[in-house]
Structures are given as C-alpha cells and as structure tokens.
Amino acid sequence: MTDNMRDILVATTNPGKIKELRACLSAKVNWLNIADFGNIVEIEEDGDTFSENARKKATGYAKSTGLWTLADDSGLVVDALGGEPGVKSARFSGEKLTCKDRTLIDHRNIAMVLKLMKDAPEEKRAARFVCSLCLASPIKVLIETQGILEGRITMEEIGTNGFGYDPIFYLPHLKKTVAQLTPEEKNKISHRGKAIKNLEPLLKELLKNS
Numbered sequence: 001m002t003d004n005m006r007d008i009l010v011a012t013t014n015p016g017k018i019k020e021l022r023a024c025l026s027a028k029v030n031w032l033n034i035a036d037f038g039n040i041v042e043i044e045e046d047g048d049t050f051s052e053n054a055r056k057k058a059t060g061y062a063k064s065t066g067l068w069t070l071a072d073d074s075g076l077v078v079d080a081l082g083g084e085p086g087v088k089s090a091r092f093s094g095e096k097l098t099c100k101d102r103t104l105i106d107h108r109n110i111a112m113v114l115k116l117m118k119d120a121p122e123e124k125r126a127a128r129f130v131c132s133l134c135l136a137s138p139i140k141v142l143i144e145t146q147g148i149l150e151g152r153i154t155m156e157e158i159g160t161n162g163f164g165y166d167p168i169f170y171l172p173h174l175k176k177t178v179a180q181l182t183p184e185e186k187n188k189i190s191h192r193g194k195a196i197k198n199l200e201p202l203l204k205e206l207l208k209n210s
C-alpha cells in the first residue's frame with residue numbers, strides 16, 4: 001500500500017478490463033495487472049456458475065500473491081438452450097480461446113449459437129449477458145456482485161463493434177445489437193458495467209474501514 005492507496009490485483013490478462021475498472025471505479029486504488037507477476041500459476045475456470053469461477057480466481061490469486069484480488073467471469077445465457085453457452089461461452093465451439101485467434105473463435109462461437117437457434121421463433125429467443133465479480137483477500141471473500149443485461153438472439157450478425165457475442169445480442173429498447181453501440185454506450189448498460197457499479201459503494205465502504 002502507498003499513500004493511502006490500496007493495491008488490488010485484477011485477475012485478468014485483458015488490458016481492456018483494467019481500463020474499464022479504472023474508468024468506472026473512482027475509489028482510491030492502485031490497480032495491478034496479472035501480467036506484472038511473471039510466473040504466477042494460472043487458475044482454471046472450471047466451475048458450474050459465473051460466481052463460482054470468479055470466487056475461485058479471486059481467492060486463488062489472492063492466496064498466491066498475498067494481495068487483495070478482483071476477478072470476474074462473464075458469458076451469454078440463452079433460455080432456449082437451457083442456459084448454454086453459460087460458463088462455456090468462451091469455448092462454445094469447442095476450441096480454447098487464445099489471444100491470437102480471439103476474433104476467429106468469437107465467429108465460430110456465434111455460428112454455433114445461430115445454428116442451434118435457427119428454428120427458434122421470436123418469442124423463444126430471450127437471452128442475457130451475466131457478469132460476476134469477486135474481491136477476495138488471501139484469507140476470505142470480501143465482496144461479490146453481479147450485473148445482468150437482458151436481450152434477444154438475432155437471426156444473423158449485425159454490427160462490428162465490441163467482441164464475443166455482441167453482434168447477435170439485440171437490445172429491443174435501443175433497436176440495436178450491442179455490436180452497434182459505441183464502447184461508452186455499452187459500458188453504461190452492460191452486465192460488466194452494472195457489476196462494477198454494484199461493487200463501487202461496497203469497495204468504498206471497505207476501504208474506509210480497512
């Protein structure tokens with residue numbers, strides 16, 4: 001800890017997520033990146049729920065680094081597919097995601113959802129993005145929050161912004177897919193934005209008392 005700033009490790013290698021956290025959370029925090037820790041052992045996301053995965057990563061990395069650690073897990077839940085892709089969102093087409101082929105895998109995952117949903121009528125196309133966040137110290141879970149964005153699965157890809165399933169996730173109230181929103185518009189309404197917003201007051205309170 002330096003100058004009343006609390007060091008918190010963000011358990012992600014995605015620089016976009018750290019940027020998003022910095023932008024959304026005004027609390028006095030020195031955010032650290034997992035890439036700053038050379039040979040840290042990777043923790044597998046093999047839980048059955050988003051919150052289980054976030055908790056597993058936060059507590060695991062907090063124990064191995066001795067730092068408060070914030071972890072997230074997120075994905076797409078489609079009612080007509082019994083909740084799938086769910087925790088398998090990143091690897092729904094069967095391939096493990098690596099940074100290099102992220103766009104290709106995103107397209108294959110989308111193709112898989114569209115194929116499985118091809119005969120689903122309009123009223124059976126409800127879906128949601130879910131994001132679970134967990135902040136843990138090396139000895140216990142400190143905060144858990146969640147954010148949800150409700151929408152519908154389109155029949156085809158529309159829009160080029162964002163990542164993952166954004167081009168097939170339609171927001172009826174905006175008459176656009178998430179891939180047609182600017183990053184600022186997305187952050188304001190997204191599951192991740194909401195989970196971060198829910199975290200902010202709890203984190204401020206925790207920092208006041210620690």
Ligand code: IMP
Binds near residue numbers: 089163166
């Ligand atoms: P993770 O939480 O970064 O592991 O995300 C898991 C997977 O869920 C991603 O690879 C995407 O396929 C999907 N996903 C999570 N959040 C979003 C989003 O905001 N838009 C589109 N897809 C998402």
